[in-house]
Amino acid sequence: MTEFSLSQLEKTIHERAHSGDPDSWTAKLYARGMGKAAQKLGEEAVEAVIAAVSGDRQALVSESADLLYHWLVVLGIAGVPLDAVLEELEQRTGRSGIAEKASRPSSG
Numbered sequence: 001m002t003e004f005s006l007s008q009l010e011k012t013i014h015e016r017a018h019s020g021d022p023d024s025w026t027a028k029l030y031a032r033g034m035g036k037a038a039q040k041l042g043e044e045a046v047e048a049v050i051a052a053v054s055g056d057r058q059a060l061v062s063e064s065a066d067l068l069y070h071w072l073v074v075l076g077i078a079g080v081p082l083d084a085v086l087e088e089l090e091q092r093t094g095r096s097g098i099a100e101k102a103s104r105p106s107s108g
């Protein structure tokens with residue numbers, strides 16, 4: 001199990017975005033703005049879908065990494081912290097009733 005976390009990547013993205021390093025892909029994406037970053041997010045999502053339906057496990061791993069990176073860039077440009085998304089997901093675990101339904105004995 002890796003120690004790496006999305007929270008760590010979010011911090012790296014924030015640092016690189018404001019680094020002024022001309023070799024930084026993150027800084028370039030931030031400079032090009034939300035339109036380009038969102039386009040890249042969409043492209044990576046499509047590539048992940050293609051990998052999934054074609055059964056290419058290694059490509060799915062790689063495209064998923066690209067997808068998560070570009071998703072964090074889009075969140076960063078939008079000024080939405082990763083924590084806001086995690087809190088939303090956390091709330092849904094209580095709101096959906098899925099856990100309650102799963103623990104309820106079947107009536108049939």
Ligand SMILES: N=c1c2ncn([C@@H]3O[C@H](COP(=O)(O)OP(=O)(O)OP(=O)(O)O)[C@@H](O)[C@H]3O)c2ncn1[C@@H]1O[C@H](COP(=O)(O)O)[C@@H](O)[C@H]1O
Pocket residue numbers: 012013016017023024025026027065066069
């Ligand atoms: N996880 C990533 C990551 N995943 C993908 N990419 C980059 O995303 C780009 C997407 O590749 P594409 O071939 O789709 O894009 P392209 O064809 O070059 O671009 P367009 O023609 O679409 O404009 C590549 O340049 C990849 O290097 C990433 N760039 C950076 N990171 C992380 O961000 C950190 C900081 O990176 P820099 O900002 O480059 O220092 C790195 O240490 C990594 O942890």
